[in-house]
Amino acid sequence: MLKGRFLILLFLIPIFTTTAWTKICWAVDFSFKEHWKFPIPPQGDPPKNFSDLEASLDPDDCGTCHETQYEDWKTSRHSKSMGPGVAGQLHSPWVNNPLTCTKCHTPLAEQSSKKISPDGYLTKNPNYLPELRSQGLICAGCHVRRHIRYGPKPLTGKVKNPPHNSFVEVENFGNSKFCKPCHQFDPGEYRINGKLLQNTYEEWKNSPYLKKGIHCTDCHMPERRHIWQGIHNPEMVKKGVKIETTREGTDVSFKITNSGVGHNFPTYVTPKIVIRGSVFDKNGTEVLRSVEEKFIGWNIPLNLSKEWYDTRIPPGKTLSGKFKINPITAGGKFRITIRVFPDDFYSRFFKALLDNPPNGIDTKKIKEAYNETQKSNYILFEKYWDLSFKEK
Ligand code: HEC
Ligand code: HEC
Ligand code: HEC
Ligand code: HEC
Ligand code: HEC
Known part of the structure; x- marks a missing residue:
């Protein structure tokens, strides 16, 4: 034995x-x-x-x-x-x-x-x-x-x-589970309009990328590189979205497709993407009353109490829209720009703190952070069309 x-x-x-x-x-x-x-x-x-x-x-x-x-x-x-x-x-x-x-x-x-x-x-x-x-x-x-x-x-x-x-x-x-603890709230954590404030892992899990075996690291750590680029990086964002525009007479339409982002574009409440259409006169000056803007993002007030709008684009989906050119000038141009403000929420938040500093806030640091958020925006896309309307 x-x-x-x-x-x-x-x-x-x-x-x-x-x-x-x-x-x-x-x-x-x-x-x-x-x-x-x-x-x-x-x-x-x-x-x-x-x-x-x-x-x-x-x-x-x-x-x-x-x-x-x-x-x-x-x-x-x-x-x-x-x-x-x-x-x-x-x-x-x-x-x-x-x-x-x-x-x-x-x-x-x-x-x-x-x-x-x-x-x-x-x-x-x-x-x-x-x-x-x-x-x-x-x-x-x-x-x-x-x-x-x-x-x-x-x-x-x-x-x-x-x-x-x-x-x-x-x-x-390199599994997505590695990134989950910090990029996904638990089901019991803070929600706005029923949606978890941080939900990147679940967005990915419900996308076609899970089935294809494409994990966070495949896009954010290509060849295991430790770069983790995201919304702050124009080249990274360009890899993830397809932008199409067409003009017919006074109509300029656009289509923005989330073609390569493994979750909503964008995933968080912090960025704001502004699509601006406007007329420029012969001298190259923007005609202010012609300006029209549309937004992509999940926009919320500073107290996180509700949502103003949620126009984020899920993987594979398209957001389309149209601008109507107002033929107010001749010989000018119509322009569409898409500008990304990666830190829109924090910019508003830091500004509010500086305007009315609560106890315990390090105002010097918040001022520095505010200045950084003011500088982080960039133009993702820009296109002009010549206007050939007759002068009335
Ligand atoms: C946010 C978490 C995170 C941080 C911070 C991080 N790593 Fe990594 N690291 C990973 C992941 C995940 C992988 C594997 C990626 C994969 O398999 O695609 C990895 C891979 C590696 C590898 C293997 C690389 C290879 O080519 O095989 C080394 C070595 C490494 N990390 C060292 C470091 C060092 C040194 C630092 C700090 C300068 C660092 N890591 C910071 C998450 C991290
Ligand atoms: C320990 C927590 C933690 C883990 C684990 C972690 N992250 Fe992060 N990650 C953060 C924090 C915090 C930030 C925000 C940093 C800041 O801007 O202050 C961030 C920011 C990012 C960004 C933002 C880039 C931008 O431009 O805004 C990307 C992309 C990202 N992480 C990807 C990953 C991926 C992929 C993994 C898994 C390999 C991962 N993270 C794992 C905490 C984490
Ligand atoms: C579950 C993980 C998690 C926790 C907990 C968390 N953060 Fe973050 N934080 C992130 C991630 C991920 C980002 C980047 C994405 C974004 O901007 O929302 C971020 C971004 C930020 C940013 C903007 C980037 C920067 O560096 O200025 C600030 C400010 C911030 N967090 C403050 C806080 C404060 C204050 C707390 C505690 C009350 C906190 N966070 C708790 C994950 C977390
Ligand atoms: C004296 C040199 C040295 C120092 C200091 C050192 N490493 Fe390493 N490390 C190595 C070598 C050599 C290997 C094995 C070869 C390789 O995979 O790069 C290794 C392997 C690793 C691996 C496994 C890589 C893989 O292929 O999975 C990780 C992760 C790692 N080190 C992380 C760290 C971290 C984090 C620190 C600092 C806290 C650190 N190392 C400090 C030399 C070092
Ligand atoms: C198929 C590629 C792909 C996969 C998979 C992917 N991402 Fe991303 N991610 C992107 C691209 C492209 C961007 C830049 C556009 C954007 O910000 O939405 C981005 C942006 C981000 C950002 C910046 C913040 C923001 O508001 O967009 C974070 C954080 C992030 N990813 C984390 C993750 C995590 C965590 C996972 C896995 C659960 C993941 N990503 C999976 C491509 C991917």
Whole structure:
């Protein structure tokens, strides 16, 4: 009896120590739910064999070896997620617990000055490293738990004995579930007109992209690049929409199709896209009374109490419209422009804070954030038609 068990044990030991088996065991150990437990528990003491460089959570240090990812990440919004707009309102009256914001913006325990004590109170966090907070969503926030690195299956051959005790290879690391915790509200969270304020993952899940196996990373991290471009980037937006215009007499029609965005265009309440039609006179001056504007977006008031309109375009769908040219000038031009305001909501919000600053607001930071939101708009599309109406 006893002998038999001993034999089984002897038989199992070599199998479990082969790398193939450890890999399978690791893979089973990984769950998105565990990985994204908020706030992410403190990393604890680094393994004894780690050098200072391997023990560091600072992205600059990861960057000494992972230069490509570091250079790309630096250009992304993820590296700016603790910018002045967020930092400036962390101690405002409506944020009674800053951890509700740091959850997505700086998710590591080491990035928060406060923590929840076992009896449920906000207390000082002894693990706080301020230099990590200001760097936003850092490498370690997505890749490191208890000093263990997690990453996708390498595309090329695996390096022998890599530093930081190697890494755990996760089969579906680039799955949309990875992005969900920060880009999707839970069903019980805030809704406007019955719709969740943040619903990007569900929008994607209900689109044809799920069936085609096209995940967030396929569009936002092409070739695993850490760029995460979105609404702030004209080239990225151009990849996602098809714009057609036609003129017949005094009618100029347009069609905007969401041909390559994996969710609503746009997905959040923050951007506003303005389609403007207007006449320009012979001297190139816009005739103000000819201006007509139409909007794409989910527009809401600052108190989030209701929606004014929701004209976002779901994947594969088209928004069409028409401008009627008023033949008020001869020899002029008619123009359509499509201008994107990526931060329209925040621009209005920061302006209201500055006009009437509540206690706890860092007005210097909010002013800086406001100026940034004022500068982020750009022209996505522009077209002119010559007008050849006879002078009356
Ligand atoms: C820990 C939370 C978190 C995770 C996980 C996360 N993001 Fe983000 N993401 C954010 C935050 C916060 C912002 C807003 C940053 C800012 O502008 O302050 C953001 C912004 C973005 C943007 C906005 C770009 C723009 O122009 O507005 C894109 C695109 C994006 N994320 C894609 C992804 C994808 C794809 C994944 C999955 C691989 C992902 N994110 C995972 C928190 C997260
Ligand atoms: C569920 C994840 C999540 C939580 C929680 C969250 N945010 Fe965000 N935040 C995002 C994402 C994603 C974006 C980018 C998309 C957008 O603009 O809505 C963003 C954008 C922003 C921006 C505009 C970009 C910038 O950097 O200026 C501000 C300001 C902001 N959040 C403040 C806050 C504050 C304050 C809190 C806490 C009350 C908070 N957020 C909580 C995910 C989150
Ligand atoms: C928002 C989460 C997020 C952040 C922040 C992030 N990564 Fe990644 N990283 C990913 C995902 C997801 C993948 C896998 C993408 C895929 O499979 O398509 C990945 C892949 C990688 C890979 C494998 C690349 C390859 O070509 O095989 C390395 C190395 C890496 N990341 C290092 C870093 C470093 C260094 C930083 C900081 C400069 C960083 N990451 C920041 C989510 C993140
Ligand atoms: C001393 C150099 C060095 C430092 C510092 C370092 N790494 Fe690595 N890392 C490597 C090497 C080498 C590999 C294995 C080869 C590869 O896949 O790039 C690796 C592998 C990884 C992988 C797995 C890549 C994959 O293919 O899945 C991730 C994720 C990762 N490192 C993240 C980090 C993060 C995050 C930091 C900082 C907190 C960091 N590394 C610091 C050298 C380093
Ligand atoms: C088929 C390609 C594709 C897929 C799949 C995709 N996106 Fe996007 N995404 C885009 C394009 C193109 C834009 C720029 C246009 C826009 O802002 O809507 C964008 C914009 C964004 C933005 C900027 C904010 C905004 O209001 O639009 C965020 C955040 C984002 N995506 C997150 C995600 C997440 C999270 C997933 C997965 C659940 C995902 N995306 C899947 C193509 C894609």
